[in-house]
Amino acid sequence: MILTLADRMSFANFTNPYRKPADVPEDYRKHPNLSKLFKADGTYIRPAEDPVTIWAIALLHQEYGVPLDALELELYADFSEGMHQGGRRYQGRADMIVYDDRYIGAGGGLDVAFIMVEAMEPEKKLEGTEPEGWVEHLNRLNAYMSASPSARYAILTSGTHTKIYRRDLEYPRVLQEIGDLPKYESARSAAEHSPFKVILNPSEPDGIQTGLQPLTRDKFREVLGDTRSGCHSILRDNEGLQPQEAVDAIVKFLFAKWYDEQATIDLVKKTGEMRSYVFSYKQGETDPERLMVQVRDTFEKAKQWERDTLSAKFGDNLGIRLAFTESDALEFKPHTTVEIVKRLQPWSLRKSTADVKGGVFEDFLGKTFRDDLGQYFTPTPVINLMVGILQPTVHDFIGDPACGSARMLTHVLDYVRKRELARAEAEQSYQKTIDYVFEQLGINLECTQRKRNALVPISVLQGGRFDFEAVVTLQDISSQFAEHETTLIEEVVEQTNERITPSIDSPDEVVNYIGLANIQSNTGELVNFELVQGKEILSSSPKFSKGDILFGRMRPYLNKVWIAEFDGICSGEALVFRSNKNKVDIQFLHTLLLSQLTLDQVVPLQSGSSLPRVSASDVLSVKLPVPKDLQKQQEIGNEVKRRRNEAKQLRHGAKAVVTSAKARVERMILGEEEIGEN
Template sequence: MSTRIPPIPDSDFGADGDLHRHGDLLWIPLRQRWSTVVGKPEELVRQEWVRRLVQEGGYSLGQMDQERRDLTHGTGSPRADIVVWGSAELKAQGAEALMVVETKAVDGPVILSDFRQGESYARAGGSEFLVAATASAHSTYQLTKGFPGRATQVNSWPTKADFADARKLEQLKSSLRVFDRDEFQKLLFDCHSLLRDHHAMTPDRAFDTISRVLFIKLDIERNGQWGTFTTDYLDKRKRYMRGSDAPLHQVLFDETKQSFKADNLFEDNDTLDISPATFRELVSKLQRFNLSKTSDDVKGIAFERFLGRTFRGELGQFFTPRPVVDFMVESLAPVEGELICDPAAGSGGFLIRVFEEVRAQIGAEIEAAKTAAFEKIAAEYKDDDPEEKLAERDRRIDEAFDALNEDLKPSGNDGKPVETRVGRLAWHCIYGTDKEPRAARTAKMNMVMHGDGHGGIHWHDGLVNINGIFDGRFDIVVTNPPFGASVTDTQLVGATTESDVPDDPAYVKRQSSKYGHDWREAHDAVVNARNQPILDLFEIGRGRKGRQTEILFVERCLNLLKPGGRLGIVLPNGNLNASSLDWLRRWVEGRAYLRGVVSLPQETFKFSKASVSASIVFLEKFTEEDTARWSDAWRSATTQLRDTYSKKREDLIAAHQDRIFTANGDEGLVQVLADLAAVDIKPTLGKPQTKPVDGLVEGAVVTKLGGMTWTGNPTDGAAALAGKTRYRELSLPLKATISAELTALRKQLRLVDDEEQRACWSLVRKSFDYPVFMATPQTVGITATGETGPHVPNDLPEVLDAWRKFQLSNESIREQ
């Protein structure tokens, strides 16, 4: 059954400036014919750009062509979707083109490598501009001539009027692609100011409100209700609302809370405490930005700049400077498939940087695969093949690219997990917690803005297990824990929302299925610890009245790591050099290698409320083999030193015995002991017992003295008995003096105990001798006022180079 061809339309475009459609047929102005679009979604995108070039760009159809090959380079040369010349005459002459537009039917951001056909044509045809467009986004590039040519992204594509004005064209060329990003960032600041002016909100309340509005927008987009987040929708709904109805913005927020219920971000009674008029104004500012479609670099960097400015002021305790974040993540070198956690995630900076780093690695591999696919498919065709064959080649290349690009998707259009390489990274490899709800919400939104990966972030106490965050699971832990606070024995597991762990059957079944037996053991341990001090979850906290929060996080981070896992943590310098915390350093030394210490300048955290002198510490958790070797080193050291220190103790006791038994030379006791010696009886202290101390510092021992006993075989039993009796009578009044002498001996023995411990540590350290990277950068890319950027001096890139060389050197030594 044939489809009736409609008549030729009176105009190239409809009355409203739209494309002519007739069922499955689409009018093609450049070909002056109707064409079916069944199975040709790319045709719709291409014709939409023909329309834009005419109506928005001022170009005529006569100076344009579509599906054009550069025949001067052979019939197999690249094909361009749309080519624009300076005039119809220049087109007829085959002159150099002004601009090439290459289109794809895929929905999503532009990936320049997918448009290599159009770029090749543009370069071959001498065009200076390339527009790469998908169904939902486009990017404009200025192409430089020569080899290798560069493609520099600029703000917008040039109109016909731009080409006629040299000054305008030069301005367009020099405008880097920052307009959308700056515009979105400005909108966020405008929203912030609006809330301050309309509702006298403090910066933190304003930030919370903007975050909630953004969550509403994201939820609406992901549910496909595109028209709901518009002023038009709000105005229409307002007509039908009754006085008893809840405000529409609160209804939308309640729906959003339900959508994100599993993320535990909002309390049931949380409200969006603004007026309908304010909400409408916020919507009017944000409605044209599609969070799901806008490229990650636009919305992510814009949100992070807005976030940084806000957090550096009122909320600085949740913000780690981006240059420090970059350095720590690059130093830890995460790779695809590794699990990463930040148990004190704050605004999510570390996790976002990990996501970006690994996603870039995946992207580079996919780009290499695209090149290989392109070369393999292209090799199957010849330059003089018929046009149909070459079109088949181009279609196969596009299909191969589309298939490879699937692995770059972090989530589905509905915001749910997808089984792609970036999807697995986003949903199964990145985890974080923060006990401050504002920080947790911010981290989630920050992750969404940078390309998703928010599913593993929770509002929860980072010291207590939740979801997939439990001991022995992670390859990398990277964090900047809170400084200056304390965890006391009054803070109990389960006493607050953020320290509790759900244990309803549905949750347990879901998590057990996802994480297996190890999760169940870790979960049961925390559930069984409810109403007990959080301190008791940790070896260094058990039985204590309190510990500094950052000290507990050291143990928490090491516990979270797999054997051999890597830790990067920011710690106050007092943890590294205070004598009172020597026990902590020794405790860590027996569980992990100290790989590096980078001392940060004082101004690094001066902008925040937690202005402290701090360092970055890199640790590598012992493997089972390392732990066994550590134990062997201790056994060897104690065995080697046992006889030496046993003799020291015996000599010390022998030197003190006379002073103890005679109460420091009492004449009566001296005489009695002489009389007893005459009948072969003398007092002695029992053999001392040296026992390990149950504590945090390995190798600690304590010597226990034996009680006084009488030794010898008396030659005169009656005299011996009388002498012992007399000794007791005379020593009773001198008990305090004897006790003081015993105390003096015990002090001397404790010194020997400490000396033995230090000697053991010295031997163990010799057998565990390894180099430690140390650096003291003078600048780290941030000023005392919190300013960052390429203009701020930063020594960390040089430190990173030195760190990598250090690691390579050590790896080669270990392999020898």
């Protein structure tokens, strides 16, 4: 026979195992959450009532899996929404609250009450109306439950008699008596059996493994759709909602789901433990009542996140910027919540593209509102055409005066995100190439940087300027790399300064002219290069040959260093260096010149306020770890060249996507291609 909690709680002849404080297990007596039951000398504060409380705690912990960390005892609060006595606001003391433990270990307190427990002395009669009797305790418990919107279960016990209640959904102030409590599923146990959870995994991007999949347009339409298994139909059938109301409910569920995905990742990073998503259900393991409470709380936290985010930008005057009001809630029947969660749990809204989410959702909005309210939604192909014409960048401001579903804005965001992601991946590849060189040299550049920053500043007169950072760097670089060979740049290159004035010397010739704008910062790649007529270049310009290095002397912090791919002339703001091939590999040297190590030495030596410059002698005095073993340099240089070519292909690929999109838009405008979906 299976015993219910009420059966287990029966004190036959009051054989209470914890009547004496000394009989209470040590881990209970010493747990900080249970300290309110004991005096400093270890005796009970309320000798008649406290043994009942500790006994109920033991049963909940041992038989139902409630963590002791999820308990709070003797909570004093203002229960103004509940019971009033003598026409006055009722100040109450809840004997015990069992919280949802999802955020245990994440810092801060638990705030989602799930179970309320009211204990009394064992001799109190069942249904007794005497002062501090059964009925008075029941009224008090009802008041506590009414004041807590999240609490689902209530336990009233004297030890001798116990009753278990569940809050009525339609009438929240009414408690329904039930036979037993479901097993409490702790956050850790939920993560063990849930198929949809977040796990720390160093081999995955961002160190996180989620297991969720992005939605396709067809799958999203199926999940939300009007078929019998779709969320829209479930909400209409189970809750009796009108089509418009069902769409509103779907929006709330999707908002909570979207927030849950990131909040769970943040929770795992903070606690270091795996966690299941709130939107996760397993038959026979997940309590529908608990799931309903967690989904409701997730929606409330998502609303607060939205308010905090917007307040940081716009202040307290948020007005219509908020998607939801304080009164908006997400609370449907447990069975309904389970069915919605089951359909949403395998999919990631964050990984799904704006086009998929926006397109499918507009299908529903169109079907629901278009006929009745005359709403019109811009077709996806037209949006694609308009965004393609704009070619927005991360630096642009985009406004949509006729914004409805914000689909135009989400398409712009998606366009810029893809473009910037491709660019970032390429730049990351270049940085990894620089890191590779220092790894091959056995140098921890990050550690070296910390050492340099820790040096005591000293002022030394250098060339008529107080450049203590530069002097310290130049004096200390050898000692920092004591185990490596260091070389002045002037020992492995020579500066060439042959100049011509094209407008005079070759006005009618087409020349290869390189300005600093043609050299990309941090990557050293050639960009936006075009041949020009000699007559257009009025200033004296240094000549360079293929294989020379051009080093940007103006605003050196922009880090512009290029290996010449052809013969030509350049801006006078670039220094031209020719390497000694018997001492240094050109690819190896180029990578060192692009590194933070060079910037740390050169930037402090710049002079001038609006357009700071560095002299050739300052650059030539930079020290770099150049091994005497030329073969080792060449081996590293060959690998550098291979890696740079891969990075260049990534960048060109990103540029080709944009160029192709732009050309397609132009063909659409000219009528040479029909406007399609893709």
